[in-house]
Amino acid sequence: MNELDQLYQQVILDHAKRRIGSPLVDPAAGELHGESHQHNPICGDQIRVRVAVGENDHFTAMSWEGDGCSISMASASVLSEMLPELTKDEFLDKLEVFREMMRSRGAMVPDEEVLEDAAAFVGVSKFPARVKCAMLAWVAAEAAMLGASA
């Protein structure tokens, strides 16, 4: 696979089209929820992410709306699929692994057990200019989680 095909793996192109978790869903009354709007001033990509947290710090939902390249939109879609299975701590652990992969310049072999579909973004790490695209939804989800209130 050449570098471009590693960047645009089929799973990424599919997610960019399917946009799981989009559009935004209104939180249920009394539900613990948070929202964050993130913007990449370099390219103009932007995303608004909403997360809901239930019992035992378990995420119950992530929804989002955004405008951006296939990498940033696919990343939000993949995360929306993963997040409702996770606790806050599990998410923060995965975020750390994802961030490490993004900074690896293609050197890290991703652990698919931990990262699931997000492992497909390993090709992005060879393109430093695109790392922010892949990180945008994750950063937004973290900020939404930290700011969550009922």
Add this chain to the structure above:
Amino acid sequence: MHTVIGHPEATEALSLSEVERIKADFEILEHQVNGTDLVYLDSGATSQKPRCVYEAEQHYYENANSAVHRGAHSLAVEATDIFEQARETVAKFIGARSNELVWTSNATEALNLISYSMSNASLGRGGDEAQRFRLGAGDEILVTELEHHANLIPWQELAFRTGATLRYVPVDEQGALRYEMLDELINSRTKLVAFTHVSNVLGTITDVARFVSAAKAVGALTVLDGCQSVPHMPIDVKSLDVDFMAFSGHKMLGPTGIGALYGRAELLDAMPPFLTGGSMITVVDMEHAEFLPSPQRFEAGTQRVAQAHGLATAASYLDEVGMDRIASWEEHLGAMLFEGLSNIEGVRVFGPSDIARIGTVPFEVIGVHPHDVGQYLDSRGIAVRVGHHCAQPLHRALGVSATTRASTYLYNTEQDITALIEAVASVREYFGV
């Protein structure tokens, strides 16, 4: 070849063999990118440099480096000569006199220089002769919706600092300036009109005379952003009849770190300085200082001598090729781009088709984000710009957040344009759209 308004005299464009010879002067254009020949179509962002430009800088450092306008030793004299000769060359290149050309770091600094000098005048600096630079509540600054952020934000900030009101000439849905609104927008309250000569996004050429005559009728100052015009067409500031013009060196084959502000001599000599410090004064005591006339009053601190020399070398290179012939060649490439991209199914080209433009064409591939388009083109060795090109308001007016922009220069060949068009035609297939 078709003729376009703005280049009234039919000039013979560069021949194919001339372009090949020119291209050979640019070392970087012989490089391979991602295993394929580099096709550089991002000169609107920054141009490549011919060998003579960086050799001139090197020659300066090897033979004449020293501080200008100070010191009595031989090197200082030689450096000062080179520096002032560079000013004369670049001033002549735009039809100005030497004392009307102020060196700046870039065009952004040149525009900020006017903005902050007017602020200082508004605070009372500069005495009676600075009266026409003073702004206050009730005064208006006029810009356009086409502007690069560098010719917008300095005026927003000037309005905030002085209480003046910022207004703008809108564009229509194609991105054409709505000239019919000038009569209403330029009125007795208007003190300054800042507008671009060529849109950095659309490549369209502004009818400067229309702005100038409306501004002159009410006594407003005019500021022209020449960043995208000075590198690509013959410029004569006296016939354009603007009060100020900013342009950058790196977009016209020159080094980074150097730009210039043209200003009519009587205005520059009356305007209070922006940056203050060494080399711009006559007498200093502990309470106050007297300033030199222009251009020195705007050139505080150690100057960019090597860069000025490099830029003058670039201007001479362009002069030797002939700006009118460069303009004709780029008009030809621009027409090829516009037509070739417009004919691709699923590609939309932005900008009005009935306004003269330089070789700059923004487009979108329907269903594929510009960043993905740019990435795909890069994999085929083609460099273009993607994003909002520092013109968010214009993109909003066009109804998009980002575009892909191809922009040419004198070293681009017809093969470069063909390579781009072929690559763009396969983008949708690659992304499965």
